Amino acid sequence: MRLRNKPWAKEKIAAYPQYIIPQPEQYKGRWHELFSNGHPIHIEIGTGKGRFITEMAKMNPHINYIGIELYESVIVCALDKLIENDLPNLRLLNVNAKDLTNIFAKGEVKRIYLNFSDPWPKKRHEKRRLTYRTFLELYENILVDEGEIHFKTDNRGLFEYSLVSFSQYGLVLQYVSLDLHRSDFEGNVMTEYEQKFSEKGNPIYRCEVKYRKPMS
Template sequence: MRLRNKPWAKPLIEENPQYVVTEPAELRGKWQSRFAQKQPLYIEVGMGKGRFIVEMAKKYPERNFIGIEMQTVATGIALKKQLEAQLPNLQFICANGSGLTEFFEKNEVSGIYLNFSDPWPKKRTEKRRLTYKSFLAQYEEVMCAEGHLEFKTDNRGLFEYSLVSMNNYGMEFDQVWLDLHQTPDLVDNVMTEYEEKFSQKGQPIYKLEAHFKTSK
């Protein structure tokens, strides 16, 4: 969902290059230099307003996180959260997340999060879905052998498509949830803004965790 223009967003990003990267290809293979410590790197593709990635950085200080978002306003809202929290293990990329292999070197990433991605429901827009095979190939390229992918959505059609796409690509599923918030033993779940909104309405939240079979 596209947000209303906020005139303050772009200047705020420009004033805080210590947290927001707008030319990510220049840091390919050198992302650890952006953090206080060298730690396993996790990325969220399409972070929206940043609630999930900010909370993950708070929860797991032993990991480094990067939130990727192409919308300037959304990045600005996430940046406000980071300016308040001042987390040493969190960075943002304001750019189109479709070019991950241009941003990250092979094996540079330990995990990828896809949260409530645009479903692109029409057949002609299939290639834009973040679980389409060309995106999966990029994830496999940048992730280390032991890395994993987590995907959440409220869209059943996209979830079913993603299961088939990942299976056809040769991925292995670690766990699949068809109604995440009805899981009796649910722990350590960090919600996004959308997740909280939809789950409060009683809509099921679908989630999967998966990894690539082939070793590198």
């Protein structure tokens, strides 16, 4: 994906620290203080322009959502949606997913959403895929016991790769759809990419997986 540079993005992000949290490491282990409640936390890695997580936050006021996006020129679009809706249960982070364990303590996150992640199709880029085993280990280090990953993509190769990666890591497969929009799944919230791809007739692949309960 080619990103259009927005030289004003950094300044806008800095102007809204109540929505895009600066220095999120300071909240590690105490995100409940920022939200002023003990509700479960769901995060979306690669939140893009923010349609999915904004709609999820509207629909589920008793869940706290955190959207994580690396690119400044993209997260400002999600920021605009948050400014417009002023949702108390949604915040954004302009950080790299590799830094998750510096931001969240073990057990702080209940669910992770991975929506239309970069497929990194070349074999030499395998370690960059957000469903590669090192990322799965990273997620395990911040999720509650038996925490979940919900994954959507239009890329069949990435989906098949991810199912194998999940299985090899020992995750429990709870739901799989090879054509989400023609399935009986209810309550789907589309991302901007999802709408674009589905309007072209592309099938959308989705799965839910859960980490195994630790042995006592």
